[in-house]
Amino acid sequence: MTNIVSIQGLQKRFGKFQALNDVNFTVNAGEVVGFIGPNGAGKSTTIRILLGIIKRDAGNAEIFGKDVWKDSLEIHKRISYVPGDVTLWGNLTGGEMIDLFLKLHGGGDKQKRDELIKRFELDPKKKAKGYSKGNRQKVGLIAALAADSDLYIFDEPTSGLDPLMEAIFQEEVEKIKKSGKSILLSSHILSEVERLADKVVIIRQGEVVETGTLDELRHLTRSTVTLATKGDVAEMAGLKGVFDFNQKDDEATFSVDNQHLDDILVKASKLGVKKFESVPPTLEDLFMRHYEG
Amino acid sequence: MKEKLASWPTLFLLFLKRDWKKIVVWVAGLGLFSAAYVPAFEEITKGQGLKGMFETLQNPAMISMVGPTPVETAADYTLGAMYAHEMLLFCSLFAMVIAALHVVSHTRKEEDHGLLELVRSFQIGRQANSLAAMMEILFINVLLALFIGGVMISFGADTITVEGSFLFGASIGMAGILGAVIALVMAQIMPASSGATGSSLGIIGLLYIIRAGTDVSNADFSMVNPLGWTYLTYPFTDDNWLPLIFALIFSIIMVVLAFTLEGNRDLGAGYLPEREGRDRAKKSLLSVHGLFIKMNKGVMISWLIAFVIMGAAYGSIYGDMQTFLGSNEMMEQMFAQSGVSIEESFTGTIMMVMISLVSILPIVIVNKLFSEERRSRLSQLYATKVTRNQFYWTSIGLAVLAGLAGIFLAAGSLGGTASAAMEDNVTMDVVDFFAAGFNFLPSVFFFIGLAALALGWAPRLGKVVYVYLGYSFAINYFGNILDLPEWFSKTAIQSWQSRMPLEDFNAPSFLTIIVISIALMIIGYLGYHRRDLMEGA
Ligand SMILES: Nc1ncnc2c1ncn2[C@@H]1O[C@H](COP(=O)(O)OP(=O)(O)O)[C@@H](O)[C@H]1O
Ligand SMILES: [Mg+2]
Numbered sequence: 001m002t003n004i005v006s007i008q009g010l011q012k013r014f015g016k017f018q019a020l021n022d023v024n025f026t027v028n029a030g031e032v033v034g035f036i037g038p039n040g041a042g043k044s045t046t047i048r049i050l051l052g053i054i055k056r057d058a059g060n061a062e063i064f065g066k067d068v069w070k071d072s073l074e075i076h077k078r079i080s081y082v083p084g085d086v087t088l089w090g091n092l093t094g095g096e097m098i099d100l101f102l103k104l105h106g107g108g109d110k111q112k113r114d115e116l117i118k119r120f121e122l123d124p125k126k127k128a129k130g131y132s133k134g135n136r137q138k139v140g141l142i143a144a145l146a147a148d149s150d151l152y153i154f155d156e157p158t159s160g161l162d163p164l165m166e167a168i169f170q171e172e173v174e175k176i177k178k179s180g181k182s183i184l185l186s187s188h189i190l191s192e193v194e195r196l197a198d199k200v201v202i203i204r205q206g207e208v209v210e211t212g213t214l215d216e217l218r219h220l221t222r223s224t225v226t227l228a229t230k231g232d233v234a235e236m237a238g239l240k241g242v243f244d245f246n247q248k249d250d251e252a253t254f255s256v257d258n259q260h261l262d263d264i265l266v267k268a269s270k271l272g273v274k275k276f277e278s279v280p281p282t283l284e285d286l287f288m289r290h291y292e293g
Numbered sequence: 294m295k296e297k298l299a300s301w302p303t304l305f306l307l308f309l310k311r312d313w314k315k316i317v318v319w320v321a322g323l324g325l326f327s328a329a330y331v332p333a334f335e336e337i338t339k340g341q342g343l344k345g346m347f348e349t350l351q352n353p354a355m356i357s358m359v360g361p362t363p364v365e366t367a368a369d370y371t372l373g374a375m376y377a378h379e380m381l382l383f384c385s386l387f388a389m390v391i392a393a394l395h396v397v398s399h400t401r402k403e404e405d406h407g408l409l410e411l412v413r414s415f416q417i418g419r420q421a422n423s424l425a426a427m428m429e430i431l432f433i434n435v436l437l438a439l440f441i442g443g444v445m446i447s448f449g450a451d452t453i454t455v456e457g458s459f460l461f462g463a464s465i466g467m468a469g470i471l472g473a474v475i476a477l478v479m480a481q482i483m484p485a486s487s488g489a490t491g492s493s494l495g496i497i498g499l500l501y502i503i504r505a506g507t508d509v510s511n512a513d514f515s516m517v518n519p520l521g522w523t524y525l526t527y528p529f530t531d532d533n534w535l536p537l538i539f540a541l542i543f544s545i546i547m548v549v550l551a552f553t554l555e556g557n558r559d560l561g562a563g564y565l566p567e568r569e570g571r572d573r574a575k576k577s578l579l580s581v582h583g584l585f586i587k588m589n590k591g592v593m594i595s596w597l598i599a600f601v602i603m604g605a606a607y608g609s610i611y612g613d614m615q616t617f618l619g620s621n622e623m624m625e626q627m628f629a630q631s632g633v634s635i636e637e638s639f640t641g642t643i644m645m646v647m648i649s650l651v652s653i654l655p656i657v658i659v660n661k662l663f664s665e666e667r668r669s670r671l672s673q674l675y676a677t678k679v680t681r682n683q684f685y686w687t688s689i690g691l692a693v694l695a696g697l698a699g700i701f702l703a704a705g706s707l708g709g710t711a712s713a714a715m716e717d718n719v720t721m722d723v724v725d726f727f728a729a730g731f732n733f734l735p736s737v738f739f740f741i742g743l744a745a746l747a748l749g750w751a752p753r754l755g756k757v758v759y760v761y762l763g764y765s766f767a768i769n770y771f772g773n774i775l776d777l778p779e780w781f782s783k784t785a786i787q788s789w790q791s792r793m794p795l796e797d798f799n800a801p802s803f804l805t806i807i808v809i810s811i812a813l814m815i816i817g818y819l820g821y822h823r824r825d826l827m828e829g830a
Contacts, residue, residue: 051676054825068430073680081676087669089588090485093570104677124572129484140673153676192564 002029004151004182005050005278009059012045012206019045021206027151028215032173033188034197034214042206043186044084047155050184063151077106080149084156084186086140088128092141095124101143113146119168133160134161145172152176154184158192170195191280222255224279225264230272239264251275297556299418306401312429319391320437321709327384327465328444330619331376337775338372349774351624353610353617354639357505358646358770359383361512362522363531373452373529379774383767385523386501388437388798389472392430393493396473399426401480401489423477425546430473437468451610457529459561460537467540468523470495474547475519481554491592495599498650502606509610511793518544581683584674585691588665590659593695596654600703603650607643608710611636633795634720636711639710640729641792643775647707648733649787651699652740655692656762659744660755663687669828685821689745689814696737704730721794729793735806736765736787742813749820752827 005027012020020042027033037043048054049061052072061068063075088097095117102108117124120138128136130214137160144152152173160280166189173183173196193200193214200217202210210217222243227233228251236252237245241260246253256264256278268276309316337346349355350362360382364370380493441462469607476493483489500520507514507521515521519609522536522543553787577583595638614635618625628635662684671684740762747754765785772782782788789806791799 048672048826048828051672053672053675053828055823073678076676079676081673083669083672085669086673089584089670091591092574092578092587093572095572096570096574099574100579100584100679101673103574104581104674104679106678125569127570143673177303 003027003062003065004029004031005033005061005184007046007050007059007061010046010049010061011058012042012049012054012055012056014181019206020049020056022202023206023208025201025208025211027184029182030177030180031199032177032183032185032197034193034200035184035203036188036190036193036200037203038188041203044155044205045206047081047153047184047186047202050153051076066179078150079153080105080144080147080151081153082137082140082144082155082157084159086136088131088136088139088251090129091127091269093125093127094122094131094135097128097139098124098143098146101140102147105143105147105149108143113142116142116146116172120165134162137161138165141172141195145176147228150181152181154183155186156188157185158187158189166192194280197215222257223261224253224255226251226253226277226279227268227273228252228275229268230274231270233271235271236264236267239267297418297420298424299421301418301428302419302422304417304421305428308425308429309432316436317431319433320440323384323388323391323465324437324440324444324464326387327380328441328462330380331372331445331448331450331453333775334376334379335372338375343367343370343372343375346370346774348621348623348627350378351621352635352638353509353614354472354642355773356508357607357610357639357643358773361508361515363527363778369530371452371529372450373454373457376453377461377524377528377530381461381526382520382524383770384465385468385520385555388434388469389475389495389497389520392434392469392472393476393497394490395424396430396476397480397486397489397493399429400477401483401486403484409770420555423552423665427473427477430470434466434469434473437469438462441465452529454529454532456532460526460532460534461528461554463534463537463684464523464526464528467537468520470544471519471522471540474544474551477551478547478554481551488591491595494562495595498599499602502603506606506609510613518829553593563683580675580685581679582691585687589661589691589695592657592661593654596657596695597601597698600647600651600699601706603647604703604706604708605710607647608707609714611711612637612714612716614639625754636715636720637725637794640707640711640721641795642724643707644704644726644729644733645769645787645792646766647703648700648730648737649762649769651696651703652737652762654699654760655696655737655741656744656758658692658695659688659741659748660758663748663752663827666752666826667828671826672828675826682818682823685745685748685818688748689741692741692744693738696734696741700730700734701727725794728798732790732793732798732803733787735790735803735810737805737811739786739813742810742817745814745817747817749817749824 003026007026008024010020010023011018023042023046025033035043035046047053049056050063050068052069052075055069056082064077064078088094098113098117102113120142122135122138122142128139131139137157141157144154156168161169164169170192173185177183177196183196185193185196200212200214201208202212227236233250233252234247236242236254239260241264242258243255337343344367347364347367350359359379362370362374362378364374382454403422438459439462442459445461446455447460472493475496476489479493479496480486480489483492497520500518504515504518504520507518512525516525516536519540522540525536526533578587618628618635675681703724705723708723711721711726712723740758743761744755744758747758765787768777768782768785769787771777772785772788786806789802791797791802
């Protein structure tokens with residue numbers, strides 16, 4: 001049994017609106033799967049079905065080989081979940097909420113809890129209504145990370161966190177990954193997925209449009225390059241793999257097929273590079289590229 | 294000050310545009326409810342009707358519900374006098390509640406949702422929103438007052454004078470304004486909108502109960518009660534405009550107070566201080582029922598205290614009853630003939646009122662589960678070893694406990710105070726009060742059952758349970774005064790129980806309603822068990 005999560009032909013409609021059309025993917029043991037897609041694509045809906053919060057209309061969804069709706073209690077004993085918008089009771093403190101989550105989860109590691117509170121710089125004595133969005137998110141993350149589970153499900157978990165905290169989250173996820181646990185990470189921050197995920201599932205309008213390792217996907221994408229040269233930068237425009245060329249004085253901005261990066265750098269250094277900036281493909285680029293065909 | 298209020302007219306117009314449908318329903322609905330029963334009341338006045346009604350309403354139980362009349366003899370009791378006597382307090386109460394809810398939703402609630410932050414980032418003064426909300430309330434209530442006056446005059450009934458009609462309308466309109474200013478102050482003091490709503494309604498309820506006590510003992514004391522400034526205008530008899538002037542002055546003071554409070558606090562904060570909490574949870578919190586108790590603790594304690602006060606307020610009236618009988622020969626005879634004491638008669642009526650109010654708390658608790666669900670607070674919890682079963686039955690269990698405690702406290706406090714007030718001439722002991730109270734247990738269960746049914750199958754309809762409670766209360770309220778057809782009375786759940794201690798305990802009806810209620814809870818569970826949890830929807 002290596003499939004921790006397995007989803008086939010999943011469908012869900014809300015009234016007339018078909019939120020999920022056809023969702024298929026698996027998460028294998030020890031694997032980190034990045035689940036990406038634009039807003040409203042159906043990521044949270046898929047995850048809610050996996051948690052038994054809502055019921056699927058058609059298809060199959062299993063975790064640990066058990067049905068996600070019927071056996072939700074059995075499944076929940078072995079998973080941790082953090083929603084994208086952690087909501088807390090205003091009159092409870094962060095510390096109390098974490099303890100509550102851990103207790104209801106069935107224990108959890110006290111030492112780990114305290115360590116995480118320190119790392120995330122959370123004030124556990126503050127009432128939740130005084131927390132910012134980022135701090136609420138930390139409460140959910142600490143509760144999930146301190147619990148010992150076999151599968152961790154994160155739904156855009158770092159929204160509202162500052163970059164420093166985002167990095168800490170990523171380190172913690174890497175630790176979990178090293179200990180052989182499985183992770184389903186929904187995100188729209190490609191760099192986060194890039195760093196952590198073994199496999200990426202792209203969903204759009206309720207359908208999985210691409211599944212594969214990041215490298216497999218990345219060859220499809222372009223980086224955005226800003227380049228200023230001593231020579232005439234316009235010469236770059238004609239190269240293979242350069243698109244959307246825009247020039248302003250001696251500075252040009254264009255996108256580059258990653259396969260052709262080498263040729264382009266060779267050419268640029270011949271012209272004499274004054275300035276070079278490359279922005280890796282964002283999720284949007286990935287989508288644009290994917291839909292340009 | 295001027296810049297703080299900048300652009301309020303823009304917001305005011307925006308409110309009107311946004312709310313116009315609500316305003317139409319509000320003015321037409323409440324207006325017709327207040328004014329349009331003139332022909333129905335004309336029917337009652339035929340024959341000995343007026344005289345009989347006058348005597349009935351001399352009963353302290355009735356005064357504690359509907360209020361006093363300045364008329365001293367049955368001969369002077371006209372259609373107008375009766376209409377104002379029976380309708381004005383009730384309609385004023387309604388007007389207050391609706392206006393209070395509206396104000397909280399336009400001020401504190403929008404603030405909690407972060408809408409105000411957006412609004413204030415434009416060129417709009419700090420207090421423009423509150424002023425606009427008050428102006429809207431003023432506009433609506435002036436409209437309401439004129440509408441009521443106009444409708445009443447249109448019937449062309451004797452003794453429904455033009456001055457009286459507009460005074461009647463103005464009293465109800467002023468009630469709305471009073472409710473609104475109370476809510477506006479509470480919206481500043483409380484740390485969140487739910488607290489502002491709860492405390493405003495609590496205050497209005499308390500004013501109603503306090504005036505019950507003062508109306509029976511000495512109506513002059515009701516003149517210091519803001520709610521008193523509405524029905525003590527006595528339209529069609531004394532036509533006294535003075536209380537409205539008190540009300541106006543009071544409203545202005547409250548608005549100034551609210552504005553001062555608002556000006557000195559941060560957006561999103563309240564005046565009640567925030568204390569530092571604990572960094573680790575107490576053992577008692579670490580379970581679903583521990584959490585739910587903590588979640589509901591504030592509401593439960595405040596309501597239970599309110600029940601005790603309510604019982605004590607009504608209980609204190611018992612001391613005056615024999616005095617009243619001594620002064621009214623006809624009543625004395627009536628009670629002597631019927632074989633029940635005046636105290637028992639009063640208990641039967643007042644217990645129905647109290648237990649209707651007690652029912653609110655369990656409904657609040659059951660509905661709370663859905664509001665938690667909507668705010669997505671349950672999802673991360675649900676992903677642990679917790680089941681829906683636990684969420685549901687913990688809420689229902691807590692509601693049942695709250696209902697039991699509510700009845701116990703209300704009946705006990707009524708009985709205790711009454712026994713003390715009656716001194717030597719005791720006709721009932723405390724056990725009788727408990728019996729009369731718990732006799733209504735099925736109706737409390739029934740409301741829990743209805744709320745549970747809604748929670749399971751159509752959670753958005755949870756609020757409708759309050760509407761049915763209000764409806765039942767109105768049926769019982771008017772059932773005391775008017776002769777409603779049997780089938781009509783029976784649409785109110787409380788009327789399925791006997792009126793103890795006047796009547797004997799009706800065991801079959803008691804058990805039947807309990808069983809039906811439990812069935813509703815189970816059916817609700819079947820729905821809750823299988824439906825999608827709604828997050829942010
Ligand atoms: N309870 C619901 N009722 C109606 N529509 C919903 C509900 N939940 C989600 N949707 C709709 O389903 C689509 C997918 O939403 P979601 O799964 O939250 O997207 P994502 O998490 O990928 O941003 C959206 O268009 C959203 O509006
Ligand atoms: Mg989402």
